[in-house]
Amino acid sequence: MSALQIKKGSSKHSAYDLRSHMSDVMERHTLAVLVDNESGVLARVIGLFSGRGYNIDSLTVAEVDHQGHRSRITIVTTGTPQVIEQIKAQLGRMVPVHDVHDLTVEGQAVERELALLKVAGTGEKRVEALRLADIFRAKVVDTSLESFVFEITGTSEKVDALADLMRPLGLVEIARTGVAALSRGAA
Amino acid sequence: MTKMTGARMVVQALKDQGVEVVFGYPGGAVLPIYDEIFQQSDIQHILVRHEQAAVHAAEGYARSTGKVGCALVTSGPGATNAVTGLTDALMDSIPLVVLSGQVPTFMIGNDAFQEADTVGITRPCTKHNWLVKDTADLSNVIHQAFHVARSGRPGPVLVDIPKDVQFASAAYTEPKKARTSHYQPKVKGDAEAIERMVELMETAERPIFYTGGGVINSGPAASQLLREFISATGFPVTSTLMGLGAYPASGEAWLGMLGMHGLYEANLAMHDCDVMINVGARFDDRITGRVQDFSPKSQKVHIDIDPSSINKVIPVEVPIIGDVGHVLEQALNLWKARGRKVNRDGLKKWWAKIAEWRKVDCLRYKGSETVIKPQYALQRLEALTKGMDRYVSTEVGQHQMWAAQFLGFEDPNRWLTSGGLGTMGYGFPASIGAQVAHRDALVINVAGEASWLMNMQEMGTAMQFGLPVKQFILNNERLGMVRQWQQLLHGERYSQSWSEALPDFVKLAEAFGAKGIQCKDPADLDDAIMEMIRYDGPVIFDCLVEKHENCLPMIPSGEAHNKMLLGDAVATNAIQGKGAALV
Structure with a gap:
């Protein structure tokens, strides 16, 4: 099957980039969706994912332009290339959606997540927890004689790694923000 | 800027949007709007007997005129009853604006009387919806609603208006000054992709146009361009259920409808073609059959205004995102400019092949002199109403497929059917909507008795507003399509698929003050149909037909196009294996 070489941007939602469209390989993509900050817009986006059976690995949303009433939704999702293209097209045609960017294919992007980890313990475990936090450049944001709350910022993998290490040291609770992402460079 | 109440604003905005008819049903949460409707005469209100019918009637109005249909319902049950109609319109891309009343803003969330989370419930079954909490936003939102309903791929929208917002006053925004937002779907196609399409057309040996509802939605100009393109190239054309009439059934290049109950020649041509040009259709599962075996030898062009339709089901070589009318015009101009080339030798052989398939005469059926065959009833209806x-x-079921097979449509917007959602109960109210728009036309609802009963209360509407709709009921005392599938799939165990305790349709018509006609003898059929046509008023035509007739040809679910079941080939348990799990 000959893939048509449409100039990039000429037909923005056409599903044709150059990988095999019908591949079964699951891909992980980070999408940035710029929406009107109107009531129900998040429910609309989430409803689209649940209604059509798409995955949400992580989702964050906050207003990024107060005057323009714009919010940015960052969604991390997994699916085959065909499903990923469908997700982008389905998002793109929603009325309050201004722009859909696939940060995974549109050049390089930085992804960060913030997490708070509560670790309770005394003695050697407590010292070890503090030492590990230092290695991961996590900050102590609360402390008592039996506990710490650490703040860590980094990729999801880095947060996972720290949480795994903290578990035997008395990790009692973890709160994560989900992924925020921006493309690298000036544009 | 003029200040006015929210209720008056609604009526003013509808007038400014060119609305002439609203289908609706009053209730507590829309009383202020009904009070305004009472005090004016520009907009006609058609009082239906159930809110579902209001939305279907608005669909019938929209589909038969190309305008936006409009319905007005109250909060709670009024809105929930509208859900089926909204979903139907979303699936078939019918432009609708539905206005619903809501409990006052200060009571929202309190489980107030007749409160429902209408925007929550209708979010997945509308193109977009709004809850208006401030009268100052109301007129602007209604104008936006019309813009969204008719732009891009058309669809239904809903505006939920709390009662206090209807009572409060604010400045009215005119349509011209309304923010139609950033929502401006692309209508022109990518020039490079169109060039590739024309290249494919120039060399194709076995091309086919596969057209759909998008041609109708694009407007009469699109149908005109399609006809010009087809007559200039000599390519064969088939259409989905939704696209019937875009190309005339009497046209030389017409292969008939394709799909599960489509014509043999249309499906075989789709299977064997080398270039497929999909114009405003969406590769629905009723069309493709088994996706892996769908038209394996072809290069495919897909013209669609909705980017999410591209590569959703069938991957295509040449996707063109844009409005059918615009893209066809671009392509036609380019094809002419490049010298009107087609592969004449290839086409000649291709038409010879098609002629062979046509000889199969896939719509043949066994006639009868004692009992009316449903196919015969439709052939006579076609013969006696042709040219009118x-x-x-x-409605939905066997009669719908037979109507699509045996009735011919020469123009767009003449055929109103529930394709995507398959809503039994659609046809009667849709016929009312069409008759409201075309008072002097002959409007016929081809129905099955079971579907028809689902919205039979609309006889009251037809009588009240003097709408002479003809209800042509093919009465087999069965849920025919269900019965057919039980025969093919479930060992002839006819679970719950017969209609017992049916009303006497003639007496039923008379009870409403309409005319009832019953016909059971093929010899009487022509006279009975003429009597129906000539009667100036609503008619219920109870046509008693063969009870166990199967609708053929048929592609069993899970099979490819070239595995069609023809006339007498049908055996029990014809659907097996993985196909049995499909709908």
Whole structure:
């Protein structure tokens, strides 16, 4: 099957980039969706994912332009290339959606997540927890004689790694923000 | 800027949007709007007997005129009853604006009387919806609603208006000054992709146009361009259920409808073609059959205004995102400019092949002199109404497929049927909507008795507003399509698929003050149909037909196009294996 070489941007939602469209390989993509900050817009986006059976690995949303009433939704999702293209097209045609960017294919992007980890313990475990936090450049944001709350910022993998290490040291609770992402460079 | 109440604003905005008719049903949460409707005469209100019918009637109005249909319902049950109609319109891309009343803003969330989370419930079954909490936003939102409903791929929208917002006053925004937002879907196609399409057309040996509802939605100009393109190239054309009438059934290049109950020649041509040009259709599962075996030898062009339709089901070589009318015009101009080339030798052989398939005569059926065959009833209806100013709606089931096979449509917007959602109960109210728009036309609803009973209360509407809709009921005392599938799939165990305790349709018509006609003898059929056509008023035509007739040809679910079941080939348990799990 000959893939048509449409100039990039000429037909923005056409599903044709150059990988095999019908591949079964699951891909992980980070999408940035710029929406009107109107009531129900998040429910609309989430409803689209649940209604059509798409995955949400992580989702964050906050207003990024107060005057323009714009919010940015960052969604991390997994699916085959065909499903990923469908997700982008389905998002793109929603009325309050201004722009859909696939940060995974549109050049390089930085992804960060913030997490708070509560670790309770005394003695050697407590010292070890503090030492590990230092290695991961996590900050102590609360402390008592039996506990710490650490703040860590980094990729999801880095947060996972720290949480795994903290578990035997008395990790009692973890709160994560989900992924925020921006493309690298000036544009 | 003029200040006015929210209720008056609604009426003013509808007028400014060119609305002439609203289908609706009053209730507590829309009383202020109904009070305004009472005090004016520009907009006609058609009082339906159930809110579902209001939305279907608005669909019938929209489909038969190309305008936006409009419905007005109250909060709670009024809105929930509208859900089926909204979903139907979303699946078939019918532009609608539905206005619903809501409990006052200060009571929202309190489980107030007749409160429902209408925007929550209708979010997945509308193109977009709004809850208006401030009268100052109301007129602007209504104008936006019309813009969204008719732009891009058309669809239904809903505006939920709390009662206090209807009472409060604010400045009215005119349509011209309304923010139609950033929502401006692309209508022109990518020039490079169109060039590739024309290249494919120039060399194709076995091309086919596969057209759909998008041609109708794009407007009469699109149908005109399609006809010009087809007559200039000599390519064969087939259409989905939704696209019937875009190309005339009497046209030389017409292969008939394709799909599960489509014509043999249309499906075989789709299977064997080398270039497929999909114009405003969406590769629905009723069309493709088994996706892996769908038209394996072809290069495919897909013209669609909705980017999410591209590569959703069938991957295509040449996707063109844009409005059918615009893209066809671009392509036609380019094809002419490049010298009007087609592969004449290839086409000649291709048409010879098609002629062979046509000889199969896939719509043949065993006639009868004692009992009316449903196919015969439709052939007679077609013969006796041909050339009339005619609109046909249908319910859903066997009769719908037979109507699509045996009735011919020469123009777009003449055929109103529930394709995507398959809503039994659609046809009667849709016929009312079409008749409201075309008072002097012959509007026929081809129905099955079971579907028809689902919205039979609309006889009251037809009588009240003097709408002479003809209800042509093919009565087999069965849920025919269900019965057919039980025969093919479930060992002839006819679970719950017969209609017992049916009303006497003639007496039922008379009870409403309409005319009832019953016909059971093929010899009487022509006279009975003429009597129906000539009667100036609503008619219920109870046509007693063969009870166990199967609708053929048929592609069993899970099979490819070239595995069609023809006339007498049908055996029990014809659907097996993985196909049995499909709908």
